[in-house]
Amino acid sequence: MSIHKNVSGRTRVVGVIGWPVEHSLSPPMHNGEFERLGLDYLYAPFAVAPENLEQAVRGLVALGAAGFNITIPHKQKIMPLLDEVSPEAVVVGAVNTVRIENGRTTGSNTDVPGWSEDIQQDILLQGSSVCVLGAGGAGRAICVAAALAGAKSVFIQNRTIESAEALASVLREQFADVCFSFGCDDETACRDQFGRCDIVVNTTPVGMAAIPGSPVPADWLNESQYVYDTIYTPAETELLRAAKVKGCPTRNGLGMLARQGALAFELWSGAKPDLTRMESTLRKALNA
Ligand code: NAP
Numbered sequence: 245m246s247i248h249k250n251v252s253g254r255t256r257v258v259g260v261i262g263w264p265v266e267h268s269l270s271p272p273m274h275n276g277e278f279e280r281l282g283l284d285y286l287y288a289p290f291a292v293a294p295e296n297l298e299q300a301v302r303g304l305v306a307l308g309a310a311g312f313n314i315t316i317p318h319k320q321k322i323m324p325l326l327d328e329v330s331p332e333a334v335v336v337g338a339v340n341t342v343r344i345e346n347g348r349t350t351g352s353n354t355d356v357p358g359w360s361e362d363i364q365q366d367i368l369l370q371g372s373s374v375c376v377l378g379a380g381g382a383g384r385a386i387c388v389a390a391a392l393a394g395a396k397s398v399f400i401q402n403r404t405i406e407s408a409e410a411l412a413s414v415l416r417e418q419f420a421d422v423c424f425s426f427g428c429d430d431e432t433a434c435r436d437q438f439g440r441c442d443i444v445v446n447t448t449p450v451g452m453a454a455i456p457g458s459p460v461p462a463d464w465l466n467e468s469q470y471v472y473d474t475i476y477t478p479a480e481t482e483l484l485r486a487a488k489v490k491g492c493p494t495r496n497g498l499g500m501l502a503r504q505g506a507l508a509f510e511l512w513s514g515a516k517p518d519l520t521r522m523e524s525t526l527r528k529a530l531n532a
Contacts, residue, residue, distance in 0.1 A: 252284065254284055259289060375438055451473060465486060476501055
């Protein structure tokens with residue numbers, strides 16, 4: 245890649261800390277955009293084992309990096325290692341972006357605005373009833389994003405009911421104006437509540453090649469619902485296919501991925517990247 249030719253003594257370093265990181269799409273997405281905007285930055289992958297996380301964070305600060313992304317499995321464990329964490333990231337319980345300025349680290353969660361900006365190209369969250377399928381990292385970020393954007397209610401449906409219940413109870417304390425509920429063992433009651441949601445968001449990995457299927461039965465969907473799947477590979481999951489057959493508007497998670505990256509890019513460099521180009525780099529990397 246031509247980017248390597250341009251590295252100099254002035255080059256600012258950013259990157260991603262994960263374990264593993266070799267499949268990350270962030271290096272081509274960020275490096276391509278740094279190069280196109282003529283910004284002297286380099287985005288590198290850092291494979292950091294869990295026991296080395298603290299040393300890696302200290303190392304990046306000492307080396308003068310401008311910031312970094314954090315991915316699985318470090319998104320939660322990094323929080324106590326940072327000088328400051330944004331209020332949204334505290335509620336989500338996960339950080340995916342760190343900015344380093346004058347030796348101080350500030351963590352934020354760009355999945356939150358990344359998702360709400362992406363979905364709101366199609367449908368307003370204000371006043372909506374949202375069903376979030378899944379209660380893991382992405383599910384938590386999307387519940388917080390929906391609440392911050394003024395959703396009226398959020399119904400959390402998860403394989404492990406206790407996790408959905410725990411999440412709903414944390415969120416109720418933070419967002420008194422939003423009605424949070426969670427799915428239970430009673431299928432009829434669940435289906436009924438699901439059917440009353442305007443927006444359905446899959447945040448489980450069900451629908452990826454390794455876990456085929458749909459996170460909810462296709463006949464639960466109705467034509468008045470909008471369906472978003474955070475999965476971006478495959479580009480069309482079984483859930484999105486079933487939703488299209490019903491006539492529901494749909495979107496996959498590629499835009500969320502690009503937007504969370506674009507927000508991190510801007511935090512580090514102060515420059516606004518071209519979102520369309522970032523999405524197109526991702527599509528090329530995915531062959532989608
Ligand atoms: P996570 O923290 O591990 O959470 C996974 C969630 O999915 C949990 O609620 C889990 O339920 C549920 N789940 C896992 N396997 C399941 C199965 N076989 N059947 C039913 N439910 C299942 O993972 P995450 O970080 O939230 O990521 C989840 C997915 O979100 C990823 O696969 C990725 O595609 C997508 N994502 C996309 C973006 C984007 O930018 N587009 C960003 C982040 C994540 P339990 O509580 O029962 O374990």
